[in-house]
Amino acid sequence: MTGSAPPLISLRGVSLTLDGKPVLQDVSFDVAQGETKVILGGSGSGKTTILRLVLGLFKPDRGSITVGGKDIGRLSDRQLAPIRRNMAMVFQSAALFDSLSVRENVGYRLWEEGRLPDAEVEEIVRQSLQFVGLEEVIDKMPGELSGGMRKRVGIARALASGAPLLLYDEPTAGLDPVNAFAIGHLILQLKAKGVTQVVVTHDLDLAFRVADHLVMIQRGCMVFTGSPLELAGKQDAEIRGFLDPSSLPAEDWNTLPSRLSQ
DSSP, X not given: OOTTSOOSEEEEEEEEEETTEEEEEEEEEEEOTTOEEEEEOOTTSSHHHHHHHHTTSSOOSEEEEEETTEEGGGOOHHHHHHHHTTEEEEOTTOOOOTTSOHHHHHXXXXXXXTOSOHHXXXXXXXXXXXXXXXXXXXXXXXXXXXXXXXXXXXXXXXXXXXXXXXXEESTTTTOOHHHHHHHHHHHXXXXXXXXXXXXXXXXXXXXXXXXXXXXXXXXTEEEEEEOHHHHHTOOOHHHHHHHOGGGSOGGGTTTHHHHHHO
């Protein structure tokens, strides 16, 4: 990570209301080139909405979002297309095409773009699957894979795209500890290669394991930004309630679930 380089992503005072309900309020943070930023929060906190804003799927009501130095809030879908090509999404459900083989799923974006010969796409697909340890499933269909394998194929597809920015939406959701550990290991390997990554999760083990820096979102508001070590030392009751509910006084237990899920 190069400290002198401008941030790859920058949010400044971002607020968003959907269907009359405030979803995000005054959120500001940067993602540096080569950084692994984790956006941490409970279900419904607004963290996944941030990914949709970065992709340009939502436009902020207030504030600005820049990606690669360009304010994407003012761009049309056509203008967003080249910016989106520099991003690849790893979805919570893996979002593989069930009617396509693993090979076709991983190479889908490259074949659609049609800029590379088939033989080169095939090599990229194989290298990407090899990176996630799944080259042997290249001819299988998604329905033949376990949940953990599907997630790893999703990462291989993101890698094959060549995008310098990877976005993850709850990459360990629904996985057993062994597969969740494997996903974290892949994220760490990409981190070591200098790939810029934004990881949305409520998985504390994953967050503390892979993050360079964390942003914590509660009820649409940013309640913390800093290093994993700094977050671990916070004594704020709501933050402690998410990190270690057992540390709260007994009188806080009755109100904790509603406060964290609002």
